[in-house]
Amino acid sequence: MTPIKKHDDIELLLVKFMPLLARIAASYEFDSRLQEDLLQDISLAVWKALDSFKYDASIKTYIAKIAHNRGVDHALKQKRHTQKLADFDDNTLTTSSSDNFQGQSQDEKLDLMSALERLSLKNRQVITMQLEGFNYAEIASILGTSEQAVTKRVGRARQALAHWL
């Protein structure tokens, strides 16, 4: 098939997948103002990439891959920015390498979004993809890793969520 060229088609696809893109943006950025900027950035990247989409993969997986890439890029920039500020604050925990079990009593329960925010980035990625309905093979394809690794990460993420929810 030929790549999607018509702007109208791309616009329709963007409209269709915008809620998915917004949720992905929200999983990388918790500040609503920055979230909007990130969503715009992701949408722009998706638009450009759809110009050369050749139907060799599921369009949803293709779009999610682009969105997650932008999310990682954003997380990296935010991490650098936070480190420049030098002060250790709560935001640092959102990209930390392990799930943060501290600062919460056993009885205190969180809502799903707050719990997701507490997850390490790599565990948050797999769980949000699972909650979007992607199977392990698709998640592995987006991450560039094996299904086994995805299974492990999902297990860890679910364990942490069970603890918090």
Next chain:
Amino acid sequence: MDDDTKALQEIFQKNTPILDIKRLLISVKKQREKERLKAWLELGLGLCVSTFIVYLLIAESYSVILTIVLLGLAPIPIGFSFWAFKARAKKSSWETLDIEALIEMKKQQAITKVHYWRVSGIVISVLWSFLLIYFLYSLLSQQDHFIALIQIIVQLPILVLVWLRFLYLRRNLGKDVSEIEQIVD
């Protein structure tokens, strides 16, 4: 899919941020047009500068040294603009990488950035040296050297800033690469 996952999925979907899709599409379109325009403008500007140098070479060059200077200068602006244009186009193909590949690419990009600033430093140093040679030549042959002198003074801070940027990036390269590696670890 188990019931727990289904229940979480439902809550997750319900938490979709409120969207003004129409407004977002308009700003994405504007941004896209702006980026395309900027890319073509940069390319056009490079072409104009190179063309102007060729014009000087044909119409104004009255000495061997000036001819050599202009011959050396002519391909640089268009070459640099074309390289930047291609690099911009290549960037959109990175968007479709998987995340592991993206991390690898980011590490490579950090290394390339240092290389880019070193090359920029060298190119600007060469251009500045050409200007200096031209100025000295004009001065010694008692020709008008005022414009060349102004150019040398104006370009000097740029030259210094480019080299300082290179030194800063080179010093932080190790830290930058390790930050990239840690982002999804």
